[in-house]
Amino acid sequence: MISDYNRLSGLQKVAILFSVLGESLALTLVKELDQTEIRKIRAAMRGVNNVAFAVKKQVMEEFYFSFVSEKFQQDEESDEPKKPFSFLSDLTDEQLVALLSSETPRVIAITLAQLESDKRMLVLNRISEEEKGQVLLSIGNLDDVPLEAVVQIANKLQKKSKQLPKTVAFSRGGGKDLADLLGEMDAKEEEMFMQNLEQDNPELAEQVKKYRITFESIFEIFPDNLLRDLMNAVDLDAVSMALKGMEQSITDKVIGVLPKKKQAMFEPVEGAVPKRDVDEARKSIVSAAKQMERDGAFKLEDLLGGDTVE
Secondary structure, three states, X not given: OEOOHHHOOHHHHHHHHHHHHOHHHHHHHOOOOOHHHHHHHHHHHOOXXXXXXXXXXXXXXXXXXXXXXXXXXXXXXXXXXXXXOHHHHHOOHHHHHHHHOOOOHHHHHHXXXXXXXXXXXXXXXXXXXXXXXXXXXXXXXXXXXXXXXXXXXXXXXXXXXOOOOOHHHOOOOOHHHHXXXXXXXXXXXXXXXXXXXXXXXXXXXXXXXXHOOOHHHHHHHOOHHHHHHHHHOOOHHHHHHHOOOOOHHHHHHHHHHOOHHHHHHOOOOOOOOOHHHHHHHHHHHHHHHHHHHHOOOOOHHHHOOOOOOO
């Protein structure tokens, strides 16, 4: 099993990214790859089948922050600011902790010296006891730090702060965000990812299931009244296409909840059709189900068997 992140090559990291996300989704994020590079990645994927979950997580985090950096990076100002650390006042508490989490105790100490006491305690309470002791000692010995070094540290942190997600876009991720991401994947890739997740991180897999609506699960958990409202919210042709390849009992159930007029108009899709057309139709129904949930028509946790009171 691959368990040492620091020994991975750049190609191996990309191969792990492709393995986790699936090739089709990864290619939409990692652009400008030629066919030779894609073939190399595919070959490398065969050598990264057994990777520790912690390593996968580090690879995903590295890619995420590089993506954020590319998206939000701004041109640096040529003149040094008169107040080198003034940008700290624009950061939220979460962003401030994220900014300093990977810095050395001395850099953290220099930064804390510029903050109000409540902000100092916020950061100190989020680091280990050992590191906290080193930071406190450093705060008491900052007299020997030259001004040029302080300004350099401020400029470095200011540049780094621009790579953090904006407040409105900041998310802790978790089961709901991962479930939303899975909903955009190809059905086969989604199922493969969930199987791997159940092995690597069963707790996270259970969280995802609480927020995950799949086309197949709709017919297992939706009562007839919700199924009727859902199918009425989708174009009848899309319903017919989505039911292509499903068991006849499912098709009969859907037809049974439709209004009489739509029942008469329903025509099953005959003959072979492109799989992507079926997948797109099914995604449109899942999207409509998620919209119903956002609109308050139901709570997914209730449909999945949440606690009830008689």
